[in-house]
Amino acid sequence: MIEFKNVSQFFGDLVVLKDINVRLAERRIAIVGSNGSGKSTFARLINGLQLPTSGAVEVDGIDTRKDAKAVRRNVGFVFQNPDNQIVFPLVEEDLAFDLKNLGFRKDEISEKIDAVLSRYNMEGFRSHPVHFLSGGQKQLLAISGVAVMEPKYIVFDEPTTLLDLRNKRKVCKLIRDLEQTAIVVSHDLEFLEGFDRVFVFDGGQIVVDDQPSTALKQYMEMMA
Numbered sequence: 001m002i003e004f005k006n007v008s009q010f011f012g013d014l015v016v017l018k019d020i021n022v023r024l025a026e027r028r029i030a031i032v033g034s035n036g037s038g039k040s041t042f043a044r045l046i047n048g049l050q051l052p053t054s055g056a057v058e059v060d061g062i063d064t065r066k067d068a069k070a071v072r073r074n075v076g077f078v079f080q081n082p083d084n085q086i087v088f089p090l091v092e093e094d095l096a097f098d099l100k101n102l103g104f105r106k107d108e109i110s111e112k113i114d115a116v117l118s119r120y121n122m123e124g125f126r127s128h129p130v131h132f133l134s135g136g137q138k139q140l141l142a143i144s145g146v147a148v149m150e151p152k153y154i155v156f157d158e159p160t161t162l163l164d165l166r167n168k169r170k171v172c173k174l175i176r177d178l179e180q181t182a183i184v185v186s187h188d189l190e191f192l193e194g195f196d197r198v199f200v201f202d203g204g205q206i207v208v209d210d211q212p213s214t215a216l217k218q219y220m221e222m223m224a
């Protein structure tokens with residue numbers, strides 16, 4: 001379970017999140033809200049990419065401030081732009097890097113890479129230069145790079161924004177079918193139907209916390 005305990009986030013004088021108290025235990029959680037309402041900040045707080053100004057964020061009882069490394073092992077993060085995430089020149093090198101750091105053997109790493117590439121229909125791209133991948137393929141690689149680590153939770157910050165319709169559908173399906181718990185920031189309301197819980201953010205606060213049908217209706221009214 002992920003828990004926000006009285007979390008506030010300031011940047012200088014700017015209040016970005018205010019007194020957030022929430023427990024996330026559902027398998028599919030979505031976050032919507034206007035630009036600048038604090039969604040990405042909330043997402044980054046979950047895996048300790050950002051530490052709260054006050055209050056605490058805990059993942060399965062581990063405080064992100066006390067053991068960010070352990071938290072990051074359990075919480076994968078997929079950025080909106082895969083270029084922020086892919087660092088190595090070849091697909092297989094990129095997928096191997098974190099696994100090597102975790103101490104997996106060469107043959108184990110190779111097996112895991114084969115499995116993840118096959119799951120996402122990317123088998124042919126194993127020794128492909130990352131540079132030549134399309135935007136959609138890069139996003140799939142970025143997601144593969146997180147999934148291959150088998151974290152318990154995966155946070156996605158607008159994973160479909162850069163994708164064409166076909167790749168968007170592919171990534172949506174892939175997120176729906178994940179074994180892991182997914183927390184997804186998205187402006188794509190259609191995708192969020194079928195989720196277990198939707199938060200609407202406004203001005204750094206959670207103003208709606210409900211099932212998709214109710215929450216998205218309220219959000220659309222707010223945005224009218």
Ligand SMILES: Nc1ncnc2c1ncn2[C@@H]1O[C@H](COP(=O)(O)OP(=O)(O)OP(=O)(O)O)[C@@H](O)[C@H]1O
Nearest residue numbers: 011014016033034035036037038039040041042201
């Ligand atoms: N590291 C930072 N330093 C200063 N201000 C920041 C920082 N990160 C975020 N902000 C500010 O916090 C506010 C909320 O930003 P955040 O990225 O969380 O919004 P968002 O809801 O994800 O918006 P969008 O829908 O545009 O992605 C914005 O005003 C942003 O400029």
Ligand SMILES: [Mg+2]
Nearest residue numbers: 039040041157
């Ligand atoms: Mg954002």
